[in-house]
Amino acid sequence: MDPYNNPDQQSEATILAMITRLEERGQHPIFLRMIAAYAAQVRRDQPLRVLELGCGTGVVIRFFETILHDESALIGADISLRLLEAAKSMRPNSRVHWDHIAPGRLPYENSLFDVVVMHTLLSHVPDPEKVLLEAARILKQGGRLIIFDADHASTTYGLPDYARMRAADQKLADAIATHPDICRQLPRLLKRSGFRLENHHAEIVSECGRGDFWLSSVRGFARLIPALGILPEVEGRAWVNDLLSSHEEGTFFAAGSYYTFSATTASDLQDHPQTNSHRKSDCAAPFLAP
Numbered sequence: 001m002d003p004y005n006n007p008d009q010q011s012e013a014t015i016l017a018m019i020t021r022l023e024e025r026g027q028h029p030i031f032l033r034m035i036a037a038y039a040a041q042v043r044r045d046q047p048l049r050v051l052e053l054g055c056g057t058g059v060v061i062r063f064f065e066t067i068l069h070d071e072s073a074l075i076g077a078d079i080s081l082r083l084l085e086a087a088k089s090m091r092p093n094s095r096v097h098w099d100h101i102a103p104g105r106l107p108y109e110n111s112l113f114d115v116v117v118m119h120t121l122l123s124h125v126p127d128p129e130k131v132l133l134e135a136a137r138i139l140k141q142g143g144r145l146i147i148f149d150a151d152h153a154s155t156t157y158g159l160p161d162y163a164r165m166r167a168a169d170q171k172l173a174d175a176i177a178t179h180p181d182i183c184r185q186l187p188r189l190l191k192r193s194g195f196r197l198e199n200h201h202a203e204i205v206s207e208c209g210r211g212d213f214w215l216s217s218v219r220g221f222a223r224l225i226p227a228l229g230i231l232p233e234v235e236g237r238a239w240v241n242d243l244l245s246s247h248e249e250g251t252f253f254a255a256g257s258y259y260t261f262s263a264t265t266a267s268d269l270q271d272h273p274q275t276n277s278h279r280k281s282d283c284a285a286p287f288l289a290p
């Protein structure tokens, strides 16, 4: 059901809901702070070649454009033409190069990029390990992969009835993500794909009393629940109304965790013949800020 698996096959109503949600959350101070925190790991004093895979409407790669060296090459790639059109129309003067790609093998040569960013991509792809192997192939040796994703399995919207709340949380997570538990799998998947995990960071985003960040998610779900049939009609309406009224009454509760993983292509790639077989042996200059 995950609409982000193939946005272009969704109805106009669904894709508009996706564009609105991606832009709203991408401009929210909480999200901007989390993006800025991981972007700060990338050095700015020299041009870099940076790819955001699964860029959607371009929130993240446009942020990198504002902070990286002017001569950096910035590419936003996505499988959705509709989302890329939205990305282009929002900032016609952006220096970002937008690539429409097919799922699977990426249209980039080996060892091309200094940095690859995946911001809420991996929870949506059918085979995250294949995507990681491709990232390992196109990154320079010592290049950096930054993965940011939601631990959808932890996201919860407070309802007065526990059983109803648990059931709704699970249905929403399963509907909106192919892998609601991707963050819990990443240490294993990164290792298997030839990456060395350098650091990770977790953040709980919670709102009690009034909603803001999560309220925009509730409003997004108000459009997606009927469009995708996530919950039966009456149940779906009750879920939305309960959360909107709890916000009005000052009793709103919602919370969820986000993780950032920062990994480098392992220098000892002998153990990873899948990634090593295509790789050139030249070494990239270090790019991380001291």
Ligand SMILES: C[S@@+](CC[C@H](N)C(=O)[O-])C[C@H]1O[C@@H](n2cnc3c(N)ncnc32)[C@H](O)[C@@H]1O
Binding pocket: 004, 005, 006, 007, 022, 026, 053, 054, 055, 056, 057, 058, 059, 060, 077, 078, 079, 080, 083, 101, 102, 103, 104, 118, 119, 120, 121, 124, 125
């Ligand atoms: C939740 S959105 C995130 C968009 C953007 N990174 C953001 O956070 O605003 C997931 C994006 O991944 C894209 N996507 C899904 N599968 C993909 C794949 N195999 N390769 C590249 N992009 C993909 C979708 O089209 C969608 O734009």
